[in-house]
Amino acid sequence: MSSDDVWILGIRMTKFGKRPDDDVMDIASEAALGALADGGVTMADMGVLAAGNLMSMGAPTGQLLQKQIGQTGIPVYNVSNACATGATALRTVIMAIKAGECDMGLAVGVEKLAGAGLLAGGSRKADSDTWQPKGRYGAVASVDGRIGTEIMPGVFAQIGMEYGHRYGGTSFELFARISEKNHAHSTLNPLAAYTKRLSLDEIMNDVMIAYPNTRPMCSANCDGAAAAVVVSDAKLRTLDPDQRRRAVKVSASVLTSDPWTESCQVLPDVNTLTRRAATQAYEQAGVGPEDLDLVELHDCFATAELVHYDNLMLCPEGGAVDFFESGAPWRDGRLPVNVSGGLQSKGHPIAATGIANIWEVCHHLRGEAGDRQIEGARVGLAHVIGLGSACGVHILEKAA
Amino acid sequence: MPDQVPLVDYLALSPEPHLVAHECDACGARFFDRRNACASCSGTSFHAVDVPTAGELVTFTIVSFAAPGVPVPFVAGVVDCGGTSVRANVINTDPDPTHVRTGMPVQLATFVVGTDSEGVEAVGFGFEPVEATS
Numbered sequence: 001m002s003s004d005d006v007w008i009l010g011i012r013m014t015k016f017g018k019r020p021d022d023d024v025m026d027i028a029s030e031a032a033l034g035a036l037a038d039g040g041v042t043m044a045d046m047g048v049l050a051a052g053n054l055m056s057m058g059a060p061t062g063q064l065l066q067k068q069i070g071q072t073g074i075p076v077y078n079v080s081n082a083c084a085t086g087a088t089a090l091r092t093v094i095m096a097i098k099a100g101e102c103d104m105g106l107a108v109g110v111e112k113l114a115g116a117g118l119l120a121g122g123s124r125k126a127d128s129d130t131w132q133p134k135g136r137y138g139a140v141a142s143v144d145g146r147i148g149t150e151i152m153p154g155v156f157a158q159i160g161m162e163y164g165h166r167y168g169g170t171s172f173e174l175f176a177r178i179s180e181k182n183h184a185h186s187t188l189n190p191l192a193a194y195t196k197r198l199s200l201d202e203i204m205n206d207v208m209i210a211y212p213n214t215r216p217m218c219s220a221n222c223d224g225a226a227a228a229v230v231v232s233d234a235k236l237r238t239l240d241p242d243q244r245r246r247a248v249k250v251s252a253s254v255l256t257s258d259p260w261t262e263s264c265q266v267l268p269d270v271n272t273l274t275r276r277a278a279t280q281a282y283e284q285a286g287v288g289p290e291d292l293d294l295v296e297l298h299d300c301f302a303t304a305e306l307v308h309y310d311n312l313m314l315c316p317e318g319g320a321v322d323f324f325e326s327g328a329p330w331r332d333g334r335l336p337v338n339v340s341g342g343l344q345s346k347g348h349p350i351a352a353t354g355i356a357n358i359w360e361v362c363h364h365l366r367g368e369a370g371d372r373q374i375e376g377a378r379v380g381l382a383h384v385i386g387l388g389s390a391c392g393v394h395i396l397e398k399a400a
Numbered sequence: 401m402p403d404q405v406p407l408v409d410y411l412a413l414s415p416e417p418h419l420v421a422h423e424c425d426a427c428g429a430r431f432f433d434r435r436n437a438c439a440s441c442s443g444t445s446f447h448a449v450d451v452p453t454a455g456e457l458v459t460f461t462i463v464s465f466a467a468p469g470v471p472v473p474f475v476a477g478v479v480d481c482g483g484t485s486v487r488a489n490v491i492n493t494d495p496d497p498t499h500v501r502t503g504m505p506v507q508l509a510t511f512v513v514g515t516d517s518e519g520v521e522a523v524g525f526g527f528e529p530v531e532a533t534s
């Protein structure tokens with residue numbers, strides 16, 4: 001008897017880092033062809049393709065990819081959802097399969113981002129020579145830097161500092177120690193953009209971007225792609241035992257946007273939609289945070305990782321500092337978080353991130369993570385958040 | 401005294417400088433931008449309300465690395481003004497974590513952003529620490 005479960009059949013993440021000789025399609029093709037080969041299938045088996053590439057500004061990424069690896073005429077969805085773009089592509093394929101439109105599909109996220117700067121705010125234009133109110137706030141001049149900040153390191157710094165104000169226990173050093181963990185974890189990940197362990201001193205004394213986030217506490221801009229092949233339960237049952245054995249069950253796939261909260265239009269509220277997504281995901285999967293063997297969460301900044309311990313309910317409400325201080329999220333701790341190195345060290349090629357985190361979890365559930373294998377991992381959670389906001393949470397389980 | 405215009409339309413300069421929000425008639429949600437409808441309840445009628453000029457700094461960052469043309473360092477934060485959250489810079493204090501802390505009481509203050517070719521000043525706002533009175 002087949003169920004309405006869906007499975008990851010094949011998945012691939014490329015090396016993250018600087019790839020000056022490759023264009024977007026080189027990197028996307030490597031991930032897509034790699035995922036297909038990993039699943040033992042080809043483009044001819046795919047019934048749907050969803051693709052994301054945030055920096056392409058509306059280019060038909062999926063069709064451009066097809067023109068390199070296989071124009072089979074299947075429906076293509078080009079998706080864009082900030083840093084949750086990859087998770088959105090994956091979820092689009094999952095929805096198509098759950099809707100019965102096809103029994104197999106491919107999701108791809110790719111980005112060329114090495115050397116990019118702050119990715120927000122833009123340059124401040126010179127003030128005009130007569131004041132003319134413009135836009136929804138009737139501003140007569142640029143407000144970035146005059147009424148708060150629009151840069152991501154500053155926005156997420158405030159999100160972490162707000163948590164500290166509410167619950168106490170945070171400090172510059174605490175946030176830096178979270179980054180120290182992730183930079184230590186990536187030393188075991190050959191696909192990470194950075195694999196050099198950094199001392200706490202090195203992290204704290206690096207260039208300050210937006211207090212308390214120094215440069216290594218910010219996500220690393222880099223090139224990279226990730227792709228996944230999704231298959232229905234009924235189709236999986238017709239495949240070879242080896243394909244079935246390595247398939248990873250998608251126990252929950254959830255996407256939320258931010259509901260209105262009092263301050264959400266003043267400072268993005270990344271907490272409420274993440275908590276809602278996590279709640280729905282645990283319910284869908286029939287598991288709780290205590291059942292997780294590893295978590296890949298969206299540590300776009302060290303200050304963000306802390307609040308998501310709480311939002312994903314890895315600790316009691318208000319207990320994120322204690323959770324970190326207990327050593328739990330280190331790879332030898334009770335609940336390893338970001339053993340890949342996370343966005344701060346593995347890197348953050350934006351549209352790839354929401355599939356790359358799934359790849360990391362699948363790698364462990366399949367027992368194929370090599371030196372950084374979390375022994376006996378059976379259940380993992382992958383989380384991304386894109387400001388705007390969109391939150392994707394997937395819970396994955398090893399094949400029984 | 402030259403003519404003045406506010407940096408943004410939700411800053412009222414008289415009688416004393418203060419912020420004005422659009423409050424939803426139906427649910428009381430407050431917004432500073434021009435509205436199509438309420439993000440909380442989808443209501444479409446609003447009235448103007450004055451926001452208290454004193455509040456508590458609930459979070460901040462000290463931006464040291466910003467977009468080209470934006471002078472650094474500066475302190476950006478969120479102030480809770482009697483239940484209404486306001487985005488603003490913390491001004492008239494040293495931009496370092498020994499002088500700025502969450503929970504500190506602050507009050508609205510204005511500053512001149514610049515003067516245009518017709519001699520009109522644009523006036524911005526921020527929040528400054530309230531001096532502890534002994």
Ligand SMILES: [Zn+2]
Binds near residue numbers: 424426438441443
């Ligand atoms: Zn309303």
